[in-house]
Amino acid sequence: MTDTPDAGLIKHLANSPIRAPSQKAAKSVAADLKPLAAEHSEIAAVLASDGAPREFLLAALALSPYLREIALIDPQSLALAVSVPAAYLVASTIGDARDSWRNADGTLATEAELMRHLRRAKRRVSLALALNDLARLTDARHTTAALSELADAALGAAFDHLLRGGHEAGKLTLPDPDNPSDNSGLIVLGMGKHGAHELNYSSDIDIVVFFDPAAGVVKDRDEATEVFARMVRRLVRIMQERTGDGYVFRTDLRLRPDPGSTPLAFPVYAAMNYYESRGQNWERAAYIKARPVAGDIEAGERFLQELVPFVFRKYLDFAAISDIHSIKRQIHAHRGFGDIAVKGHNVKLGRGGIREIEFFVQTQQLIAGGRMPKLRLRRTDEMLVALARARWIDTTTARLLVESYWYLRDVEHRIQMVRDEQSHTLPESEAELARIALMMGDVDTKSFGKSYVRVLTNVEQCYADLFEKEQGLSGGVGNLVFTGDDDDPGTLKTLADLGFERPSDIARVIRTWHYGRYRATQSKEARERLTELTPELLRVFGATKRADEALLRFDAFLSGLPAGIQLFSLIGNNPGLMSLMVTIMASAPRLADIISRKPHVFDGMLDPGLMAELPTRAYLAERLENFLEGAQAYEEVLDRLRIVALEQKFLIGVRLLTGAISAERAARSFSHLADLIIGAALEAVREGMEEAHGRIPGGRVAVLGMGKLGSYELSAGSDVDIILLYDHDPDGDDSDGPKPLDPVRYYTRMTQRLVAALSAPTAEGILYEVDLRLRPSGNKGPVATSIRAFSKYQAEEAWTWEHMALTRARAVCGDKSLCGEARALIDEVLARPRDRAKLLKDLTEMRTLIEQEKPPRDIWDVKLIPGGLIDIEFIAQYLSLTARAEGWQPAPEDDGAAGLLTGTDPDRIAQPVDHNECTSTDAMLKVLGPGALGEEITESLRHALALWSGHAQIVRLCTESGFAPKEAPAGLIDLVTRSGETPSLASLEAEFKATSRRVRTVFQQIMA
Template identity: 80%
Template structure:
């Protein structure tokens, strides 16, 4: 654009570069303008003459409802735009705006006056620039610069007004009240297109505000943050509150450091520390265009200079490319990204759009700007020239991108001129698209579309040449912008399309990651990896049911991590690990909570052999011994036991979750782990007792595992039922230590300490909830039982149900000789002759009582439902008692050699340097329900009935294992995580939840019928 043309008045147009969409539309504009002629002869003269200027004005106002409304509400602005040279008019208006904080007589203006004057200036500049731009009297470059100048002037005037007012109120002491910003230490930086002098026609302005507490204008430096934050809040009101005069600029402060948790005005030193330690690559890119625009301009320029090492690194920064890739991937538009398009295409963010040109430039500035100061310019077009001169790109590419850039900016401006909306997206309808085509001087949508698409393709070709992996970067479904503080509407839309129901919450979480608020995301490297990973994480989590809950659990996990780079790198390179993480977060809130509270448990998942290694007793014992090695203090032993138990429970659960082990294998592993933990806790308690109270002569102690612990059927959430047995020399009266105790008190105190060691909460949590109610006389009896009293009680006083419980008893820890004695004693008690009819009557009565006192909630209550776990366990216990009375003794071989054959799986088979605890092969394992059914069922019940019961047991037990692993509560399909429902369906080998429910009901009915028949 020549200087002469730039000063041409609209009224002197020789031809109109645009035309109205129809004669009817032109007549409508003429009718609206006609009444204005009475007070404005310039308008009347224009309307009466058949000139190109009149044709242009009718077209412009017909195509832009916003300009039409502006002309009708402010005819003077229209007259000036028609009759004054545009550059002169705009420069004069901008200068007047800059000084509006004071009246012509030098007195300070009121806030309402400042707001009115700035809005009038914006209205005049918007009218003049739009008409001149549409008339092709000025180009897009001049339009953007004039708009940027107006933004500078408006901010300068507003801040001067606010600073002066605060000075007058005694809150600040300005160094030069006639020039409030001078020496104030208040730094206002224009960012993005504002900083570069490239503002859109309807653009927001991005600013960041810093202050120097040492500037000396705040009487109490401790109050500086509050004072300047309030000042910025007032500034936002002045700029963007809509009044009868409109608004000035929408003002965005989200580019300040960590906007979700920091004040609107940021202390200077804290800002420098932030950028030095936590600044991200996208912030480096943003600060390329930063410019001091208001306040203390000299201080602002000094601050920008101090940030140069952060923005432009000394060495060629090729490492930044992958992060720039991921940033680019996060801001692509939903429409028009996958394919080049016209209707609905986002001119800024879509494929081949403005943002690709900007990224093309900024990426190379980040890479080479540290070594080449000439590549530190702000404006995109000037940088393309600089890149070509530096031979960083070839001149043809520079010309292509510069031409495409200004063409696309023209399109962008015309989109915004229609309704003064900050939109970058071409209309979807033919009629509205035709409006844009005509504003571009095209005869119709076909010719416009052809030109538009050719520009996009040229940009895409240049961009693809820079980013070799462009195809790989184009996989996201839409806009994903997580900078700043407020939500990007298109990002929320994309998150919704991914599958998230609360996109605003998800956006807030992702911003938390990107701003380094967690320890795991404080390093630049960790944030770069996570930025790269974010789109895929969102895609994978979004594809699950109840995606929001799953991502929130993942966020809690990240929040607890001490560091993140290793994990983020592993996940990005290991789809299996990402899949496992998603499975945990979607199916197993209990496990997700564990890793959120205790992230160290996740370390075991990084073991590549995890899923191939069976959690046998030997495997678990090796890890327990290794972890306890070196721990001597009682409290340290207990804490280490909690740490290793939590980790191993978690890893057993992961194996179950991923089908690496079956539910019955998981039950045995949970039980083995409990055995080893109890044995270690008992050793620590015994040592403490002996130190304080000495030893009981001939004293021995052993722990019986009862219930599911005894039958090797523990779940992830099971309590443990135990009985502590003891024995000593008959004539022992007390222990031999400094504080002697008689045997009964000694072992009672040992039991109490053991229970506390296992169940008392510490910083590392608890090990197990412990239940002692299966001891002789239940809660009425002593907590520790002598072996003699145990034998007498079982022989003379025990009820049938207690003998049924005893069929599952198993020594799990303690003195080996006493464990052997206990095993033999149990065998003797259970081998006593018994009345079968009474046994079955007692069993039926007990089952009826349970059903009355604890009715099942629903069909998913697999323990209590008719035909559920209790029915099958009762049948197995009945068979065991009847068989033992007939002389049968459980044999270890009857429990299946396959599991014990795996005891050395993954190990060398060499003897361990420590005791495994109570070896299952020494006392046999045929205490489990399935083992008992397998050993006794075929003969007593028949093979078909036995297999029916075993299949039902596997169904119930598998479901219980999964539910107790994944949740703290019960299974309710209406509330359960979607992943857990899918897991339950898979474990139940059903095609759907409805089918699984039908299978549960049929199985329940079938087993209850067998129970009644067998126990009758």
């Protein structure tokens, strides 16, 4: 570029470096310019020539609709651009813009006048720079610098106007009203490319505004924040409101500290406190390029000097370096741009693009800048040279990256020159890509693509060499920027593409994480780990059908977490766990609550064979034994029981949630676990009783499991129904310990201690809620029952419903001999002859009473609905009672060795006696149904039982309440439809209704 006043753009063109897309396009531009030539001799001179000047101008305006529009709206700017040297024209226009806040006589211009003048200046500078850039009379380095100077001038003029206006209105007292910004304490920092004099052709400007209350320009210091915040709001309007003259610069304020909860203008002391205590690594990177651009320049320089220890640390730990790398992954990676390409490639964020060069530089600045002040420069190209001089990189790499950087900036500028859009993406269509290729001076898209890919490949290789240990650094889910207050459009698009329906809300939530507003994210280390995880978390959350709800549930989980570093590290080092975490958050708030309260349960997920290994009784017994090993004190045993029980219940639930086990297997596993836990608790209680009170002569104890525990049908969160039976020598005395007790009080106290051991809340929670109401005489009877009293009660006093309950009873732990006697006694009671008519009458009355007192909520209340679980259980229990009375006896169960279980004392067992399989509802139907009801009806009932039980297992696992589709958490509907083997909720509802009718019909036929 020349500074000779009589040597404008046109006089320097011996050949046009670009050509129009077609003759038709060139003729169209010529037709548009013809009327302008009549009034502007400079334009007429160009059109009259038949050489390079005419060809160039028509090509430039044909390729860029934006430049063509400026020329038609403002022909004077075009006339100047083709006749006046760009350096002179741009400098004089910027100078005029800087003084446009006041009139020639020194009075304050109106805001409308200021806005009009700045917009016309932007238009004139944009046209002149674009034409000279396309003509190759200047380059991207000069274009970016001039655009940055124009932004400085516009901001300076606008803030001077606002300060002077505040002074004249009596709100401010300026030290020098003729130079409003001087000593005003108002600090305006240009960030990013603006700060580095590297603005894009159609770039936003990123600014941060601080003020020093000590400057004393605001009369009422209590109003200072609001006064300057209003000033910044007006500044944004002046800069970016679109009028008939266009706009100046879109203005972004999101890089200020914690923008979601701070004012637009920030006191300097508060800013320093923030950066010293909560400043994040991405903010350190942002401040590398920060520069005072308006307001009190000297105050801005002092502020940045004070920030040097924050930005350029003397030492940098590996976690911070990892966080810097994660910034690259968040901002750089674009889905679809993972591979080097031409069409649709993002020149800024795509692989091998501008961002990789910037991160190549900035990462090394953050690492070494604390020890080497020479590496604290702002401009990317200057820093590459400085890195080479400091021998951080070789000169060949520096030269290659500098050339690549300005080539890519050229491409970026041409993308934006087309329509003045803040885009960085090459067009997908051949015709639009050809436009960019021609503006770059290439003959066609093939030639352009070859050069473009070569540059990208070189950059990618340099970047990979720098971060060779960081695999997949350029891969990711998309543009993810959570800085500032306003939403980044690219980030919103990425979130929407990932599957989030309310991307703006999701962006706000994630900003909350990064600003450390939760206890779990207050530490720098926790934020670094979470920053690292965020892209993958979003990808996995986005894959769920209700991504927003899933992530909001995870947010609620984070908000209650006392600390986050352990969990973030755990799931960060185990990618499979992250997917599982998302599944839990999307479908199972009950499990999510367990994790939030007891994060240690997640440790069990580290077992690589977890999903492949079934949670059988032997599997669970081994883990329980290992965990209890070495525990001596009673309280320690109970605490360990709570820890292992919670973990194993969680892991059984996770297997069910992921489909690794069936609902039936989960029910059996929950029941096996309860057997083992109750047995271990009973042994601990027994040892405590014997230590305090000695032994009862001939004393024996057994625990009966009733209800769903007895029938192997426990679900997550189920209560346990138990009856404690005991026996002793009829002529025996009190216990033989230091504090003797008679047998009744002894076993009463043992029962009370067992209940407390299982259900008393401790720091580790509770094991199970315990229900003793199925004991003889219910709540009116003693809590412990002698075997003789139990036998007499069942023979003489028990109601029909109590015998129905006995069909599901089994001994779960205790002395082997007493367990066997209890089983025999129960079989004897159930085998007694029955009046079938009375039995049916009692069953009908009980079912009617239940329907009256506990009507079902809706079709999803599978326990209580007509034809639901209760109807099937009543049918099975009816079959069991009548079959036994007619001579049927259950066969011993192979699994469990007929109750012969291991233990140190051959007369005691700490595990349940599984005498037979016929305590479960399905077993009763399977064994008894075909003969009594026929194969078809039996299979129909078993299918219904599996449907209801599977649904109940999933719902109890995932929630504390019943299933309500309108309030169901994300993912739960998918789980219940999967459990019901239907494609949709509507199909499942139809299946439920049909199944309910079939079962109720069978029930009514039997009862009739």
